[in-house]
Structures are given as structure tokens and as C-alpha cells.
Amino acid sequence: MHLLKIGRRTGSTKPAIFMDCGIHAREWISPAFCQWFINKAVSTYGTDSQMTSLLDTMDIFVLPVFNIDGYEHTWKIDRMWRKTRSRRNGSPCVGADPNRNFDAGWCTLGASSNPCSDTYCGASVESEIEVRNVADFIRKNKSVIKAYLTIHSYSQLLLFPYSYKYDLAADHNELLQVAEGAAETLRSLYGTRYTSGPGATTIYPAAGGSDDWAYDLGVKYSYTFELRDTGRYGFLLPESQIQPTCEETMLAVKYIAAHVLKNL
Ligand code: 0X9
Ligand code: ZN
Structure with missing residues (x-):
């Protein structure tokens, strides 16, 4: 697995954001x-003032493809594969x-203990090497x-904890407010509508999702993006939508990062 660390070298430890893509193999817009x-971060550093101050003060860890074996399988064998291999x-x-x-109400709700199911929770918590x-x-x-x-597709949603239970997160109001702000700036570019919650x-x-697990570990700003579209093309998002989807999503990610920065 390849993990990139992006940020200005300072010699001291900086606060960081962790972002992963491609947890689910068939959600191709996510690794894209x-x-x-990564390209925008390194190429706009020094010209885009927001990106520059972000990378001056923080590091961003990017895991471009979480589920590498599954992703490869969708290119070679089965385009609709979701799980690990x-x-x-x-x-x-x-x-x-x-x-x-993940260890968040593992295999209780909305997950299957049947190894043949697409939502199989695995033999045990963190049984998958990638996890x-x-x-x-x-x-x-x-x-x-x-x-x-964590970046997924599709449905145009900006989700935050919890998913393994119906309780509201202790930081619910702030998480919702930031999500709604991010969704609003995302929409300003091409009118794409997101729902937050x-x-x-x-x-x-x-249960068993990475967002809930990270949140309960103490990472307050924990979000799952479900990128375009709302189902017309679904996982088979046309190539012509890659660039606009990435441009608009970038605005939302930068919005969240700016909020994190402001609240360090
Ligand atoms: O079911 C999922 O894992 C995500 N949707 S997807 O269509 N990309 O598979 C939603 C994840 C929301 N968060 C948790 N369930 N923790
Ligand atoms: Zn997914």
C-alpha cells in the first residue's frame, strides 16, 4: 500500500489530515x-493561497488506493467487484x-457474517490486511x-458519524455545520447537490465503517464523501464527469481543511 505525505517540510511535527480513496473497488471516481x-496540492502550492497556507501548517496523508487488490480485480475481471480479495x-x-x-460496532448492523455477501464483515475485526x-x-x-x-461513490452525500448506531455524535452540530458549508461551496461550481447528515x-x-472507527478513536472531523452521481450512471460514471467531479470535490475538501486549520 502506498501512502503519500504532502506538506511543507518544517523539521517539526505538524497536525495532519488523513484521506483515503478506493476502499470499495468499483468506485472508480474515488481513486481518481x-x-x-495530489496533483493539485503539489502544483498549486505557492500560487493558491488556501493550498499554500494549508500545506505550510499541516500535512496531508493521502492513501490513493486503499483496496489495491480489489481495484485491480475491477480492471481485469469484474468491474462491479466491491470487497477485498x-x-x-x-x-x-x-x-x-x-x-x-473496522472496530466500530463490528458486524452488528447493516453488515453480513456470510462470506459470500458483498457486505461481509470479515472473520474478525481488522481481519483484512488493508484495514x-x-x-x-x-x-x-x-x-x-x-x-x-474517506472518499466513496455514489449518491452525492457528505456523511459523518454515526452509522453503527442512531445516537448523535457528541460533535453533531459542528460536524453538520461544516458538512453543510462544504456542500454549499461544492454546489457553487456546477450546481451539484449534496445531502449532509x-x-x-x-x-x-x-457497522464497521472507517469513519465511525476514526471518530471514536478521537479524530473529530471524520467524513465519508459519496461522490457523483445519484444513480444514472452510478459506479460507471462517464469519463466526461471525472474532471468536474474532482474540481467540485476539491472545494469541499479544502473547505473542511480550512475549518480544521482554524480550529487547531
Ligand atoms: O456502505 C458503505 O460502506 C458506504 N456506501 S457505499 O455505497 N460507498 O458502499 C457508506 C459508508 C457510511 N459510513 C459507515 N457505514 N460507517
Ligand atoms: Zn464505498
Whole structure:
């Protein structure tokens, strides 16, 4: 797994944002966005004042493809594959849903214990190597990681905890306010409408997700993006929408980052 650290070298430890893409293999616009983000970050540093102050004060860890084996599988074998590609003794079915494999109400709601299901929670918490690696990295760096952003598709949603339970997060009001601000700036570019809210009531209850896990670990600004579209093309988002989707999403990510920066 390749993790990039983007930020001005200062010699001292800076607060950081962690962002991953491609947890789910078929959500191709997601890795495209991380790649876009990395390019924009390094090429607009020094000219874009927002990006410059962001990278001067913070580091951004970007994991461009979380579920590498699954992603490769969607290019070569099955475009609609979602899960990892791990194998289990005693089951003919391959993979677990990485976004059901985190330690957040694991395998209780909206997840399946059937290895053949697309929402299989895995044999145990962090059974998937990709999940364990990300969880280990975030645990190790939790004192510096101030925000966790995870990019999925599709549905045009900006979700925050909780999804494994119906309780509102302790920071609900602030999380909602920041999400709504981010969605508003996103919409200002091409009119794309996003809905913001807690996962459980905005999309569906589903335990074992990375956003809830990061939040309960203490990473307050924890968001799941569901990028374009709302279902016309779904996972098969046309190439012509890659650039506009990335441009508008960039505005939302920068908005959240600016809020994090302001509240350090
Ligand atoms: O079901 C998911 O994992 C996400 N939707 S997707 O269509 N990309 O699969 C939503 C995740 C919301 N957060 C949690 N369930 N924790
Ligand atoms: Zn997803």
C-alpha cells in the first residue's frame, strides 16, 4: 500500500489530515479524486493561497488506493467487484467489505457474517490486511491526525458519524455545520447537490465503517464523501464527469481543511 505525505517540510511535527480513496473497488471516481488531489496540492502550492497556507501548517496523508487488490480485480475481471480479495479456509467466496471490517460496532448492523455477501464483515475485526494497516497507521499517529476523510461513490452525500448506531455524535452540530458549508461551496461550481447528515439516517445503518472507527478513536472531523452521481450512471460514471467531479470535490475538501486549520 502506498501512502503519500504532502506538506511543507518544517523539521517539526505538524497536525495532519488523513484521506483515503478506493476502499470499495468499483468506485472508480474515488481513486481518481485522490490522484487529482495530489496533483493539485503539489502544483498549486505557492500560487493558491488556501493550498499554500494549508500545506505550510499541516500535512496531508493521502492513501490513493486503499483496496489495491480489489481495484485491480475491477480492471481485469469484474468491474462491479466491491470487497477485498482475501481468501478464507472453508469458503469458496473471496474478500470482505473493508468498510464493515473496522472496530466500530463490528458486524452488528447493516453488515453480513456470510462470506459470500458483498457486505461481509470479515472473520474478525481488522481481519483484512488493508484495514489493519490503515488502523495501525492512524492509531500510531492519532495525536497529529485531526481529520479523517474517506472518499466513496455514489449518491452525492457528505456523511459523518454515526452509522453503527442512531445516537448523535457528541460533535453533531459542528460536524453538520461544516458538512453543510462544504456542500454549499461544492454546489457553487456546477450546481451539484449534496445531502449532509449522520450515516445511519442519511444513507443506512452499517457497522464497521472507517469513519465511525476514526471518530471514536478521537479524530473529530471524520467524513465519508459519496461522490457523483445519484444513480444514472452510478459506479460507471462517464469519463466526461471525472474532471468536474474532482474540481467540485476539491472545494469541499479544502473547505473542511480550512475549518480544521482554524480550529487547531
Ligand atoms: O456502505 C458503505 O460502506 C458506504 N456506501 S457505499 O455505497 N460507498 O458502499 C457508506 C459508508 C457510511 N459510513 C459507515 N457505514 N460507517
Ligand atoms: Zn464505498
